[in-house]
Amino acid sequence: MIEAILNYQFLQNAFASGLIIGLIAPLLGVFIIVRRLSLIADALSHVTLAGIAGSLFLSQSVPFLALLNPLYIGIIAAVSGSVLVEKFRRLYKHYEELAIAIIMSAGIGFSAIFISLANGFSSDIFGYLFGSVSAVSRQDLFIVIVIAIIVVVFLLLFYKELFLLSFDEEYAKASGLPAKWVHLLFMIVTALVIAASMRIVGILLVSSLMTLPVAASMRLAKGFKQAIYLSVLFGEAAVIIGLVSAFYLDIAPGGTIVVTSIIILLIVLLVKKIWLSAVIKRERGSLV
């Protein structure tokens, strides 16, 4: 495996992007989960798909655009989607989840149209749906690196603001925090991470990589920082195991990465259960 990575550029691209995504997706995922925004992440990934499918269709029909990286239009679609979600959430103040339904349907609707226009499912679109070990180009890797830098800088700058906003929105506002703007920035960064992740895990499974490692970490963590560290640890483990097995078994890495995350989650739940019952036994024992 190591030898293969050293020899083949496409594997270097896939593994380097995978490791970066294994870091930023769960990192942002912790905030997404505690702020109950995981459905929005899902909606945004479908908008990204519409952008990708639109770009693939354009590159077929307009020769001039044949070389355009679909990721760019995907990113534009995701970011516009994140801004629109906020607009709709404000419009339907008392039924915020309607915003998600609207954006999600729009994403799927446009995707279906563009995929049909581009003559149905090509191997290209399959790669974007479920991820791919072989399709990650140097340019894709470069985009992933730039997005990762944006994410890390954003979280370093806004860590305590985001924590406060997640834990107690009213208190954050009373502290003079411009909640609306911080939230909008957060949604845009989320859109960027979704666009960056889809090359490896695929559109349909992006939100899984943002949520499953976090779900496992929350069963173990006492504090927020701890939840972040554990989520990244689980995320990286899932990406590494998932990519290696996808390479050897020749299947889509989205599947192997997500299934690995689920196995990690189940192991954590089991270990926690055993540990809890051991504690209860010990306490009973000390009472006797």
Place this chain on the structure above:
Amino acid sequence: MKSTYDIDLQQVSFQYDQTVVLKNISLQVKQGDFLAILGPNGSGKSTLLKIILGLLKPTSGSVHLFGQKGRDFKQKEWIGYVSQKSNAFNSGFPATVYEVVASGLVKKTGLLKKLPKNSKNLVVDALTSVGMESFSKHSIGELSGGQQQRIFIARALVSKPKCLVLDEPTVGIDHQHVQSFYDMLAKLNREQNITLILVTHDVDTVSDRISHVACLNQTIHFHGFKQDFQQLSDEDRKAWYGHSVRKIH
């Protein structure tokens, strides 16, 4: 004119969409006062606190905080807030007591700035003031309602406020712990000279500790020293409360 009050409301009115909630409220609070705001449910107590905190803008009237116009007031760290809903957070939220209290420092440091070097000491001091210093590594969700409420007070105290605003902080606390909770507040008021504004229904329990009373039901029906409040007749109280209130002592 520079006002000498911590809080100075003049003729404040407020309405949500159509419903008038507050009418011509004038209320002054001096440094070191311990004011209890009493009133039936829906009388606008929480709304009044939110106006003081700048979370809501009055429809008319003026708000002055520490001598400055409420809307220009920048020293948010001078006023600590414990909201009615503070312990309605999701109890599965992964956060330690330390992390929750430290998050109150955002006010002091301002946006995007690093926490001060002594932030650890500030957090420990705040936890000590509420008697919870040994809980700093615990997860916030595993504490009892009363303990959580103390943590939220510590979060408000960590930025060294001059004034603390509390909205029904004893709801959900066991009866036997309410006394010690108010003892702790009285101590903050006495020893650190922190101005306290407390919305509560525990008229009897707080009466020993407070200095002033304001009775609210859309407008202020009484505002003055506790001693004068105790002189009011039962009829007076019925008139604003809508039903009889047990007399303080």
